[in-house]
Every structure is written in C-alpha cells, then in structure tokens.
Amino acid sequence: MRHAYPAEAIRAAEAPALAAGEPLMERAAYAVAAAVVAEARRRGLALVGARALVLAGGGNNGGDGLFAAAHLARRGLVVTAALLRERVHPEGLAAARRAGVRLLPVSGDGAQGHTGMPAPGLAPVLAVADDADIWIDAIAGIGLTGGLRGVSGALVAALNERRERSILDPLVVAIDVPSGLESDVGAVPGEAVRADVTVTMIGLKPALLLPPAAARAGRVELVDLGLAEALAARPAPVRRLLGVDVADLWPVPGPADHKYTRGVVGLLAGSDAYPGAAVLASSGALRTGCGMVRYLGPEGAARMVLARHPEVVTAAGRVQAMVLGPGIAVGAPVPESAGRALVDSEVALVVDAGGLDWLPTDPTALAGRRVVLTPHAGELARLLTTRGGDPVERSTIEADPARWAQRATELTGATVLLKGAVTVVAQPGGTVFSQSDGTGWLATAGSGDVLAGILGALLAGSDAPAGELAAAAALVHGRAGVWAARNRRGSEGGPSPVGDPVSATGRGPLDDRDPGAPITASDIAAAVPEVVRGILAH
Numbered sequence: 001m002r003h004a005y006p007a008e009a010i011r012a013a014e015a016p017a018l019a020a021g022e023p024l025m026e027r028a029a030y031a032v033a034a035a036v037v038a039e040a041r042r043r044g045l046a047l048v049g050a051r052a053l054v055l056a057g058g059g060n061n062g063g064d065g066l067f068a069a070a071h072l073a074r075r076g077l078v079v080t081a082a083l084l085r086e087r088v089h090p091e092g093l094a095a096a097r098r099a100g101v102r103l104l105p106v107s108g109d110g111a112q113g114h115t116g117m118p119a120p121g122l123a124p125v126l127a128v129a130d131d132a133d134i135w136i137d138a139i140a141g142i143g144l145t146g147g148l149r150g151v152s153g154a155l156v157a158a159l160n161e162r163r164e165r166s167i168l169d170p171l172v173v174a175i176d177v178p179s180g181l182e183s184d185v186g187a188v189p190g191e192a193v194r195a196d197v198t199v200t201m202i203g204l205k206p207a208l209l210l211p212p213a214a215a216r217a218g219r220v221e222l223v224d225l226g227l228a229e230a231l232a233a234r235p236a237p238v239r240r241l242l243g244v245d246v247a248d249l250w251p252v253p254g255p256a257d258h259k260y261t262r263g264v265v266g267l268l269a270g271s272d273a274y275p276g277a278a279v280l281a282s283s284g285a286l287r288t289g290c291g292m293v294r295y296l297g298p299e300g301a302a303r304m305v306l307a308r309h310p311e312v313v314t315a316a317g318r319v320q321a322m323v324l325g326p327g328i329a330v331g332a333p334v335p336e337s338a339g340r341a342l343v344d345s346e347v348a349l350v351v352d353a354g355g356l357d358w359l360p361t362d363p364t365a366l367a368g369r370r371v372v373l374t375p376h377a378g379e380l381a382r383l384l385t386t387r388g389g390d391p392v393e394r395s396t397i398e399a400d401p402a403r404w405a406q407r408a409t410e411l412t413g414a415t416v417l418l419k420g421a422v423t424v425v426a427q428p429g430g431t432v433f434s435q436s437d438g439t440g441w442l443a444t445a446g447s448g449d450v451l452a453g454i455l456g457a458l459l460a461g462s463d464a465p466a467g468e469l470a471a472a473a474a475l476v477h478g479r480a481g482v483w484a485a486r487n488r489r490g491s492e493g494g495p496s497p498v499g500d501p502v503s504a505t506g507r508g509p510l511d512d513r514d515p516g517a518p519i520t521a522s523d524i525a526a527a528v529p530e531v532v533r534g535i536l537a538h
C-alpha cells in the first residue's frame with residue numbers, strides 16, 4: 001500500500017532528526033542528484049557538459065536544489081542556479097558557489113506584467129532554460145501556500161508555455177513536490193511545474209497521488225531519508241492499494257466453500273432503454289468470481305443476460321450484495337426489490353446511475369452499512385446539487401475530485417467511488433483511496449457497468465471494509481482495461497488472447513511504444529480473470 005502524509009506529519013517526523021543534527025538536506029540533495037543522473041542516462045544524455053538549470057526558491061526546498069546543483073556541477077554538468085528570492089538557503093548557496101555553479105539572481109521587476117509576454121526580468125533565465133537539457137525545480141515544496149506568486153509564478157507560466165509549444169523538451173525533475181502544487185490536496189491552485197520525475201522526501205504527499213495534481217508529478221521516487229519508521233506511526237489520509245494488497249483481501253474460495261458461502265450478487269440493472277448494462281454488470285460480477293448472480297431487472301434485459309450468461313438465476317432470493325442502478329434512467333421509480341435491499345442492513349449495496357436517486361435522504365440511515373456509490377463526475381455533480389443545496393458543476397468536481405467525493409460521503413453516509421482517469425474512493429470519516437491503474441481506453445460505454453458488477457461480487461464475497469473493496473475493484477477494473485488494450489482480446493468468449501505472458505498481470509502502464517488497442521466494456525469483463533490470476537499468483 002502507498003501512504004501519503006500531510007505536510008504537518010512530514011514536519012513532525014523530521015523535527016527530532018533535525019534537532020539531533022542529522023544531515024537530512026544533504027541526503028535529500030544527494031538523492032536528487034542521483035535521480036537526475038540516472039534519468040539523464042536513461043535518456044541517453046551525456047552527463048559531462050550537459051546543461052542543467054536549477055530554479056531555487058527561498059526556503060529549504062531551494063536549499064535541496066542548491067546542494068543538488070553542487071553535486072551535479074562536481075560530476076561535470078554545467079549548472080546554473082536561478083535564485084528566485086533575494087535570500088536563499090545560505091549553506092546551499094555557499095556549496096553551489098564552491099562547486100562552480102553559475103548563480104543567476106532573477107529580478108522580479110515586471111514579473112506580473114499584464115501583456116501575456118514573459119516579464120523583462122525573466123529574459124536571462126529563460127535564455128538559460130532554452131539551452132538547458134535538464135530543469136530542476138526547487139522553487140517550493142511543502143512550504144508553498146496558495147497559487148505560485150510573483151516572479152516564480154511568471155517564470156513557471158513562461159516555462160510551461162515553452163514546453164507546450166514543443167519548443168523545448170528538457171528533462172524536468174521536481175524536488176519534493178512540483179512547485180505550484182499545495183502538497184496536502186489534489187486541487188491545482190494555479191500555474192504549476194510539470195515534472196517528468198518527482199523526487200519526494202520522507203513520505204509521499206497527497207498531491208502526488210490525488211487528481212488532478214498528481215498528473216504534474218510524472219514518475220515519483222520516494223527517498224525516506226531514514227525516517228520511514230517515524231512517519232509510519234502517523235495516520236495517512238490518502239492511500240493507494242497495490243496488487244499485493246488486493247491479493248490479501250481477495251475472497252479465494254476454500255475446499256469447504258459452496259456457491260452460497262462465496263456470495264450471491266443481486267442485480268437490479270438494465271432497462272428497456274439500456275438492456276446492455278444488465279449484461280455487462282453480470283459479466284463483471286461473474287468474472288470476478290461470485291457464487292451466483294441473481295438478475296432481478298426487466299424481462300427483456302433478463303433474456304439478454306441469460307443468452308450471454310446461462311448461469312445467471314432470475315428467481316428472487318437471498319443476496320449478500322445488491323447492485324442497484326446501472327442502465328437505469330434517472331427518475332425511474334424504486335422497484336420493490338431495491339426498496340427492500342435499501343432497508344435491509346444485512347445487504348451490502350453498490351449504487352450507480354439511476355439508483356442514486358433511490359438513496360434515503362437521511363445520511364444516518366446508512367450508518368454502519370457497507371454501501372458504495374459509483375458515480376462519474378456528472379452524476380456526482382447532480383447528486384451534490386440535489387442534496388447539498390448549492391449547484392455544483394462537473395468541472396468543479398474535476399478540479400478537486402477527492403474533496404467532492406468526501407463531501408458526498410457527508411451528505412449520503414455512504415462510501416463514494418468517483419470514477420475517473422484516477423479513481424478516488426472516499427469513506428465517511430475515513431481514508432481516501434486514489435487508484436491510478438487504468439488507461440484512457442477504459443473510457444467507453446458500459447465500462448462503469450462492469451465496474452459495478454466487479455464491486456458487487458467483492459462486497460458479496462468478502463467482509464473487508466467497503467472502501468478497501470471499492471479501491472480493489474477500481475484496481476482490477478483498471479488493470480483489466482490495460483490487459484485488454486495490450487492483448488487486443490476480441491469479444492468475450494472469443495479467441496484466446498495473444499501476447500506476453502508477463503503482461504497477464506495487467507501491471508505496468510501502456511506507453512508510447514505500446515499505446516494499446518481500442519477495447520469494449522465486454523473486453524474489460526473478459527480480462528478480469530487473467531488480472532485476478534496475475535494478482536493472486538504474485
């Protein structure tokens with residue numbers, strides 16, 4: 001499991017070590033220099049003579065940068081340090097000077113000019129940036145408050161603009177947190193550095209896991225500076241499940257299990273308008289490995305479900321988890337079986353799409369129950385607007401998904417899995433999970449119906465907390481999409497997949513060399529067993 005800690009916890013963990021005189025900044029700077037060297041080598045950049053620009057702010061983050069600049073200069077790189085404050089870390093500055101780093105004070109004059117052109121005071125540093133192979137961002141770390149101001153904001157805006165126009169393609173390494181991100185949250189308050197690699201100290205920060213901020217960090221390397229134990233004693237409000245965590249909580253059947261002990265999933269999904277959702281949610285649940293699926297929706301959809309999955313049962317009966325709402329239109333009346341499940345505290349619930357309207361208005365009504373809502377941003381906007389009183393736009397949610405998912409848990413009393421490129425799961429009063437396991441190919445009709453089925457099966461088959469199971473479902477769903485996109489599997493029941501057996505775990509992102517192939521929701525469901533096997537065999 002990955003854990004992310006707020007700045008306050010990082011500072012508390014480092015305080016005793018600093019008081020004891022441990023050379024944390026030296027260790028941090030050494031790790032940054034090592035990461036720069038390793039990444040430059042990976043890119044085939046000759047180190048001696050390579051040009052690096054360090055952007056140094058006035059705090060300890062700038063100190064890390066200046067010491068790292070000194071290391072790199074001693075390795076033969078040509079290093080310039082842009083000093084963005086009149087006063088920068090004095091020992092760091094002295095070390096950089098001794099190592100032969102060129103020091104370039106950056107004037108803030110006119111930095112906030114209104115013309116949209118780079119401010120005149122920035123011209124010298126932009127000229128160095130244009131020629132540099134490597135930019136190292138040491139403007140600010142956990143000490144940043146609010147959007148980047150003044151000369152730093154203007155400089156980062158100008159650098160981002162140059163990269164966007166593809167004039168330049170330097171290696172960008174951020175120290176601790178890309179500058180411009182507030183380390184405790186996923187929202188991006190203004191201009192922020194876009195890093196290829198972020199070398200982060202002591203522990204991960206929430207901004208490195210949460211959308212949309214996390215996308216600015218690139219690959220994250222954690223350097224614990226010997227403080228992992230001190231930090232582990234503190235609560236981590238943001239977490240990410242890994243495959244091994246999912247293996248630990250996966251309901252693997254034992255010899256004494258039968259279909260009822262494995263868990264029965266009830267499905268109230270699909271409608272005359274959207275019958276396919278019933279099929280896809282059934283596929284998701286069956287491929288995840290529940291004991292039985294009971295399909296309780298309309299007859300037309302039931303026929304389609306049975307045609308694809310003859311193992312589905314359409315008779316009413318006991319269920320351990322119920323999936324309510326995929327493929328059901330907003331405003332549809334509450335079916336009797338859904339009404340019963342909503343008041344039966346023994347039944348875990350997955351509530352999606354049209355089912356979201358069926359939730360009790362009193363958030364305490366679901367207290368103590370395992371209930372997971374699975375909206376996308378548009379559905380969450382609607383739910384927050386109807387329940388919270390004030391209108392909330394989809395774009396507002398996309399600017400800070402974790403915050404709004406948490407707000408929805410307060411208003412409903414349920415766990416909320418907010419679907420997106422990075423999926424966040426908020427629980428009442430609890431940890432937020434942030435899962436980034438998928439690929440853009442997953443954004444296809446019916447994908448969410450499959451996810452609801454996967455989650456229904458996990459809730460039916462395991463007693464683990466709903467939030468962890470929701471994060472596990474997101475991980476498996478994401479990896480199934482990656483696996484399907486990589487192996488270009490045909491429709492469910494089609495020919496055996498071809499491809500590298502290593503990729504059967506679904507691990508590892510698709511990349512420029514193998515961007516993957518288009519997939520359908522059926523492909524995602526079909527890939528789930530391979531992904532589960534990969535996770536369990538790990």
Ligand SMILES: NC(=O)C1=CN([C@@H]2O[C@H](COP(=O)(O)OP(=O)(O)OC[C@H]3O[C@@H](n4cnc5c(N)ncnc54)[C@H](OP(=O)(O)O)[C@@H]3O)[C@@H](O)[C@H]2O)[C@@H](O)CC1
Pocket residue numbers: 014018024025028057058059060061062064085139140141142143144145146147148149150152153175176177201
């Ligand atoms: N202690 C140690 O030995 C170790 C510390 N470590 C490192 O220290 C970092 C924390 O250092 P920190 O506390 O000094 O804060 P830091 O992140 O440098 O930010 C302050 C600077 O940012 C500026 N600034 C703030 N807001 C701004 C804005 N909106 N827009 C523009 N500027 C803004 C602020 O300017 P000012 O407000 O003072 O004008 C000041 O210059 C941590 O992230 C890690 O990298 C680790 O390596 C472990 C060892």
Ligand SMILES: [K+]
Pocket residue numbers: 061137138139140141174175176177178179
């Ligand atoms: K930084």
